[in-house]
Amino acid sequence: MKYALFLGCTIPARARNYELSARKVAEKLSIELVDMENFICCGFPIKAGDMDASELLAAYNLCLAREKGLDICALCSSCTSALSEVAHQLSVDEEKRRKINERLSAVGLEYRESPRVRHLARVLFEEVGEDKIRVHLERDLSGLKIASHYGCHFLKPSEVHDHFDQVEDPESLDTLVALTGAQVIDYPLKKKCCGGPVLPVDEKVAMAVTKEKLEALKEAGADVLSLVCPFCSVMYDGNQKSLESEYDTTFKLPVLYLTQILGLAMGLGRKELGLNMNVVKTKELTARLGL
Numbered sequence: 001m002k003y004a005l006f007l008g009c010t011i012p013a014r015a016r017n018y019e020l021s022a023r024k025v026a027e028k029l030s031i032e033l034v035d036m037e038n039f040i041c042c043g044f045p046i047k048a049g050d051m052d053a054s055e056l057l058a059a060y061n062l063c064l065a066r067e068k069g070l071d072i073c074a075l076c077s078s079c080t081s082a083l084s085e086v087a088h089q090l091s092v093d094e095e096k097r098r099k100i101n102e103r104l105s106a107v108g109l110e111y112r113e114s115p116r117v118r119h120l121a122r123v124l125f126e127e128v129g130e131d132k133i134r135v136h137l138e139r140d141l142s143g144l145k146i147a148s149h150y151g152c153h154f155l156k157p158s159e160v161h162d163h164f165d166q167v168e169d170p171e172s173l174d175t176l177v178a179l180t181g182a183q184v185i186d187y188p189l190k191k192k193c194c195g196g197p198v199l200p201v202d203e204k205v206a207m208a209v210t211k212e213k214l215e216a217l218k219e220a221g222a223d224v225l226s227l228v229c230p231f232c233s234v235m236y237d238g239n240q241k242s243l244e245s246e247y248d249t250t251f252k253l254p255v256l257y258l259t260q261i262l263g264l265a266m267g268l269g270r271k272e273l274g275l276n277m278n279v280v281k282t283k284e285l286t287a288r289l290g291l
Helices: 010-014 016-028 051-067 077-092 094-107 120-128 130-135 172-178 203-220 230-238 240-247 258-265 283-287
Strands: 002-006 032-035 071-074 117-119 145-148 224-227 255-257
Touching: 002 051, 010 016, 010 230, 016 032, 016 120, 016 255, 016 258, 051 071, 051 077, 051 094, 071 077, 071 120, 077 094, 077 117, 117 120, 120 130, 120 172, 120 258, 130 172, 145 172, 172 258, 203 230, 203 240, 224 230, 224 258, 230 240, 230 255, 255 258
Parallel strands: 002 032, 002 071, 071 117, 145 224, 224 255
Antiparallel strands: none
């Protein structure tokens, strides 16, 4: 399997641990991730301010991947959704495609057909599959209780993601976590937003949303929160200590990317998976696994 790797903006700046662990897990599973030098922003951050510009950015990236004959593998849920939505729109809207191509012509590109766009977690779930992942598992995580956070963009809009999982009762991430032997736990507010989209507008509301979910996870007895989006990690991992200080409470809930969890089960080490970069310390957690 060979994909053009789409890192987006947040991962290189704030989630190097995600990139490291994703590359290590992909290597284990013989997924070749090709770095594309000219990829730019997916367009999602400016969608609310300038839809045309947002779509143009996405179309530009789609064209670059198509020129290389590669499908796109993204690590960020918002990037995956932004690119997938534009690919879907351009496949059905001839007038929009014409306007996009007028602007792309300035850089010598023409949008003809989109490559497939897949989140890495979906690649693991659908294209690698449970059996192939099991072959590479060396460490049993059965002592851990892990809760999954799906977030807002991993599965929605469902039509642009081919309805590959149920929005109201998702199971893909839980299925992947369960392969490690860990106990996957359910909890209230499982489908609730991390609060991140509200952060630029009202920080207090955003943090209150994050706090509410962390409280639900604590009540459910989770040892780890697993997620697949860098900005969700900013809310749950990056802001967790600030929430503890502001509300005089304690969570101490390690927040790991799915690739870090799978990497641990594959026998990879702390630094290989960037666990030393997580804001909430993971040493106590990994000590339980003999690391």
